[in-house]
Amino acid sequence: MTLAARLLPTFAPRLPQFLAVMCAAYLAMLPTNNLVWPRSLVFALMSVAALLEIAMRPRAARERFGAGGGVLLAILVWWLWETASLHWTVEPRFSVREWETELLYGAFVFIAFFVAIRDDHDFRAMTVTLLVSFALLGVLLVATTAITGQFDPEKWHHDVGVWSTHLVEIAPLLLFVLAGFDGTSASRRRVLLFAALLVLLLFNARLTDNRIVWLAFGATFGVAAIAAALHWRTTYMTLPWRFLAPIAALFLLLGFAFADVAQQKAELYYPDSASISGSIENDPRIALWKAALDKIREAPWLGYGFGRGILREVLPAELHDRALTHPHNTFVGQWLEAGVIGLALFVAMLAALVARYVQCIRARDSSVAMAGIVGLSLIAGYVVKNMTDDFFYRSNAKLFWALNAMLLAYAIIRERSLQRGVPPAAD
Secondary structure, X not given: OXXXXXXXXXXXXXXXXXXXXXXXXXXXXXXXXXXXXXXXHHHHHHHHHHHHHHHHOHHHHHHXXXXXXXXXXXXXXXXXXXXXXXXXXXXXXXXXXXXXXXXXXXXXXXXXXXXXXXXXXXXXXXXXXXXXXXXXXXXXXXXXXXXHOOOOOOOOOXXXXXXXXXXXXXXXXXXXXXXXXXXXXXXXXXXXXXXXXXXXXXXXXXHHOOOHXXXXXXXXXXXXXXXXXXXXXXXXXXXXXXXXXXXXXXXXXXXXXXXXXXXXHHXXXXXXXXXXXXXXXXXXXXXXXXXXXXXHHHOOOOOOOOOOOOOOOHHHHHHOOOOOOOOOOHHHHHHHHHHHHHHHHHHHHHHHHHHHHHHHHOOOOHHHHHHHHHHHHHHHXXXXXXXXXXXXXXXXXXXXXXXXXXHHHHHHHHHHHHXXXXXXXXX
C-alpha cells in the first residue's frame, strides 16, 4: 500500500476543515502584494483541497452546484465565451497568459470558496478574517502615512486603484458588523465597532484621492438601505435613531468627500479650469473611450481577444499617453475584448447574480436576506467603481469571485437547512 493510500483515509475527514482554513488564509493575504509566495502556496493548497473535496464527496458537490442553478450557468457561459476568444485573439501569447491568471485562477477561487462553506461557522469565520485583514492593513497605511508623511500604497497595498477598489468590496461586509449575520442583532456595541471600521474605511479612501470611490460607497450603502427596507418593511423605519442617524450622516459625508476630492484634483491637474465640471471635461478618459469605441466598431461582434491590455500598444500610441493602456471601464473593456456577445454575456452574468440576491432578500430567513443585501450591495458598489476604471482584474477580481461564492453558498446551506428543519451544519 502506498503512502498516499495510507494517509488518505486519515486525512479525508479533515479535508473540509483544511479547505476552510486555506480559504481563510487566502482571504487574509489577498489584499497585500507583500506576501506573494505564501499566498501562491496557499492558493495551490486551497485549489487542490477543493478538487479533492469534490472528488471524494461527489454527491454533496452535485447538490451544491445544482442548487446554484441559473447563476452558475450564466457564469459558466460567460467564462466559456471568454475562453473561446483565445481562438481569434490578435495577440495569442498575451491572451493565454491573461486567461491563465484571470479566468483559470479565478475559476479555482470561485470553486474553492463555493465548496468550502459548509455551515454558519465557516461563513462567519471567513468574513471576520477578511475584516480583520482589512483593519490591520488599513491601520498600517494610516500609521505609515502619518509617520513618514508620505502616502505609499504600493509597498503593502498593491497600488491606489487596487486598494480603493478593495475598500469598495469590503464596505458591504460592514453591514454584518452593524446588524449581525441575521440582520436583527444590532446593539450599541455593534454600532460602535461599525463606526470605528467605517471611519477607518473612509479615512483610507480619502488617502487614495480617488473620486469614484465615494460614488461607489454611496451606491453600496444606498442599495443596502433600500434592500433592508424592502425585507423589513414593518420594522425598518421604527428602528431607533441611533441606527438610522449614522446612515443619513454617512450619505452627507460621502457627498462632501466626493466634492472635496474632485475639487482638489481639478486644482492639481487642471489649474486653468479648476472646477469639478472642468476636471470632468478635460479628463483623458473621455478621449480614451472615444478611441476605444472606434476600435470596437472595427471588431464589434468578437472583439480583439481576452486580456485587459489587449490593445496596450495601440491605444497609448494613438492618444500619446503611455498610461492609457486599457479602456478604464469594465463594460467598454468587455466589449473591446470579447465583442458585443461577450459584453451581453457579462451583463447577463451580473443580472443573474442580482436576481439571485433579490430572491434571497425576499426570503423569510433573515440570514438569507442579509446575504442577499450584502451581495446586492457588493454588485452595486463594484459596478460603479468600475465605470471609470477596470478593476475586474487580479486581486480585486479574485475577491469578487470569492465573496460571491461565499454568499451564494451560505444562502444555499441556509435554505437547505430550513427545508430539512435542522440548523445549518456541515454536508
